[in-house]
Amino acid sequence: MNLNLKDKVALVTGGSGGLGKATCLFLAAEGAKVVVNYRRSAERGDVVVKEIKEKFGTEALAVYADVGKESDVLAMFEKIDETFGRIDILINNAAYCPTCQVADMTEQMWNHTLQVNLTGTFLCSREFVKRLLDRRQPGRIVNISSQAAFRGSTTGHAPYDASKGGIVSFTVSLAREVAEKNIMVNCVAPGLMHTEIMDKALRANKQKYIDRIPIRRIGRPEEIARVVVFLASDGSDYMTGATVDVSGGLAMR
Numbered sequence: 001m002n003l004n005l006k007d008k009v010a011l012v013t014g015g016s017g018g019l020g021k022a023t024c025l026f027l028a029a030e031g032a033k034v035v036v037n038y039r040r041s042a043e044r045g046d047v048v049v050k051e052i053k054e055k056f057g058t059e060a061l062a063v064y065a066d067v068g069k070e071s072d073v074l075a076m077f078e079k080i081d082e083t084f085g086r087i088d089i090l091i092n093n094a095a096y097c098p099t100c101q102v103a104d105m106t107e108q109m110w111n112h113t114l115q116v117n118l119t120g121t122f123l124c125s126r127e128f129v130k131r132l133l134d135r136r137q138p139g140r141i142v143n144i145s146s147q148a149a150f151r152g153s154t155t156g157h158a159p160y161d162a163s164k165g166g167i168v169s170f171t172v173s174l175a176r177e178v179a180e181k182n183i184m185v186n187c188v189a190p191g192l193m194h195t196e197i198m199d200k201a202l203r204a205n206k207q208k209y210i211d212r213i214p215i216r217r218i219g220r221p222e223e224i225a226r227v228v229v230f231l232a233s234d235g236s237d238y239m240t241g242a243t244v245d246v247s248g249g250l251a252m253r
């Protein structure tokens, strides 16, 4: 299948590790020019850019932004405008996940999680859609939710779970707003991957998690990234507003 990603410009938020990094590499493998957003470490962003250039010979750029801060998001999109003059694909992947039971949770902890995960998704989507509408250009957004949006968790992740549920609803509303403009907005709800965000929980309780997964293993970022890249491509032309479960059967109903 021709995914038709060659020379498309794609922004991946939280692109310097885990699922974000895997997505950056798969997009580049298909010939896309990749903007690798990072927050904590410019060095980690540069490592992904170097790997993309060496392995695939496509253009790549690491750009700092805390996606929960409007000024950072505006500056990131300006940098993309300056460098590439266009953008075709947005992957809203960045996320923050504190661990705390609701009874002990501060308002700050709740608000910060919603700010990064949900407001960050909104801010990046707004800047992306504005540009595409101005330029009368088609495009693709892929939002990263979680199976926790539907099942919640017992281990103290309520604001994260709520933010991921919000991302599912936001996907549907934005998809309805821009469908006629040929901007498709879809969502992926991954199950468990052994990345930094899940490292502590998986180290403590790996077998307990595996026992709940019908296919009996933890997922690899690459297995989720393949679906993300499909949704970012022309292969998914007739899909919008969908949330795709990629959880090894964990979320099956």
Ligand SMILES: NC(=O)c1ccc[n+]([C@@H]2O[C@H](COP(=O)([O-])OP(=O)(O)OC[C@H]3O[C@@H](n4cnc5c(N)ncnc54)[C@H](OP(=O)(O)O)[C@@H]3O)[C@@H](O)[C@H]2O)c1
Binding pocket: 013, 014, 015, 016, 017, 018, 019, 020, 038, 039, 040, 041, 065, 066, 067, 068, 092, 093, 094, 095, 096, 116, 144, 145, 146, 147, 189, 190, 191, 192, 193, 194, 195, 196, 197, 198
């Ligand atoms: N791992 C799982 O089991 C699992 C399950 C379901 C869904 N997911 C989702 O998959 C996505 C990727 O997570 P992952 O598993 O790859 O974990 P990860 O390696 O911890 O990745 C999270 C990414 O988010 C970035 N990030 C956090 N706060 C940010 C902010 N304020 N601004 C910009 N970037 C920020 C981090 O960048 P910095 O390090 O630079 O802050 C990091 O690159 C997330 O949306 C997560 O919710 C993961």
